[in-house]
Amino acid sequence: MSQDSNSAHVIFEIDLTLEETRRRAAVMAALEPGWDPPAVMRGEEEAYDLLYSGLDERQQETYDMLVDAGVLPRRGPGHAAA
Structure with missing residues (x-):
């Protein structure tokens, strides 16, 4: 986190790469x-x-x-009763 010297705004940056890697590892471990x-x-x-x-x-x-109306996908032959 840093502050722009010309502004009262605070610049907040976070790299979610590590968190995404942890999330994917947790999903795979749960399977x-x-x-x-x-x-x-x-x-x-x-x-x-x-x-x-x-x-x-x-x-x-x-x-x-x-x-x-596009609410449900069209199903192939034999999928929905005619």
């Missing part, structure tokens, strides 16, 4: 050794498939409206 990112992604896709399956007509209209 289980058997953590499988592709399996996690598949599980999320399966959850979305289940969430958006079996929609009645009104629910499907709402889903389509949200997709068209």
Whole structure:
């Protein structure tokens, strides 16, 4: 921290590189050794498939409206009930 001699403002600088390194190390330490990112992604896709399956007509209209508005991502064939 320093003060500009021509100003009443105090210059405050901090390097977050070390803190980011510590944060990343803590995340990696918290993960289980058997953590499988592709399996996690598949599980999320399966959850979305289940969430958006079996929609009645009104629910499907709402889903389509949200997709068209960009609130929900468009899912591929077979993902949302037609």
